[in-house]
Amino acid sequence: MQPNESANGRNKPVLMLVEDNLADVRLAQEVLRLAAFAHELVIARDGEQVLRMLRRAPGYEATPLPALILLDLNLPRRDGREVLREIKQDPRLRRIPVLVLSTSKSSADVNDCYDAHANAYLTKPVDIAEFAHLAELIRDFWFGMAQLPRPA
Template identity: 50%
Template sequence: MSVEEDIKHKVIFLVEDNRADIRLIQEALKNSVVPHKVITVRDGIDAMAYLRREGEYADSPRPDLILLDLNLPRKDGREVLAEIKDDPTLRRIPVVVLTTSRNEDDIHQSYDLHVNCYITKSRNLGELFKIVKGIEEFWLATVTLPDD
């Protein structure tokens, strides 16, 4: 086994419905120094099915970090966040809300629901890349995450 194969890849779980934002976030993470895998779902129902390993997601890896948009179809990000933080098997997974919303109610509600971090997406490409790289560097390279 090579050294590279021996390194555990971090799993970034991206819950985002906007295809353009998905591509941009994946592109921003492309040249990461942290070995990782990005798994994406596009709505809140699939997000919870993935996290609970239901149906087609039965063998899915547990994420090391969740990037969560608030404005999702079928079940919005606020509901997803509440369910994650209310579930003892999921609540330790760090959740970063990454959304276009600058609404103070959304910010307060997210922190009331125990989000780990709330970041407003920039529509400026360079700024968005800088934000995503900062998330990656902090959450995957700097902090110590639980292994459960």
């Protein structure tokens, strides 16, 4: 694999954002741009859609597998906790790092996500500067320092 090549052979890593709130989607897009995040962003708006995308169901065959997933917990149609469990129980998907990005600071939510094998649990910053800093940290660690797995 080339240094700037993702596990799917594309020149930019694919980052999947699973978020139903359009304002949060726009905020994430802006902070990723501000952080000069060289990525291809794929957005899923609910729990059912993300699973169809990851499993390349009809209509999603061309959706690239992400190198990293940012997952909101409170999603329509299928809760983020359920989505996390399904991803981590699927032998073809379980290697994809999943970072839970939620407004919840509940220790029950944090523990539940780690029990379901989340790779990290992050609380969504409310300030754009803090969110941009978080995006830089994700970029630097997950796409700079960490060795990401190849898809199964």
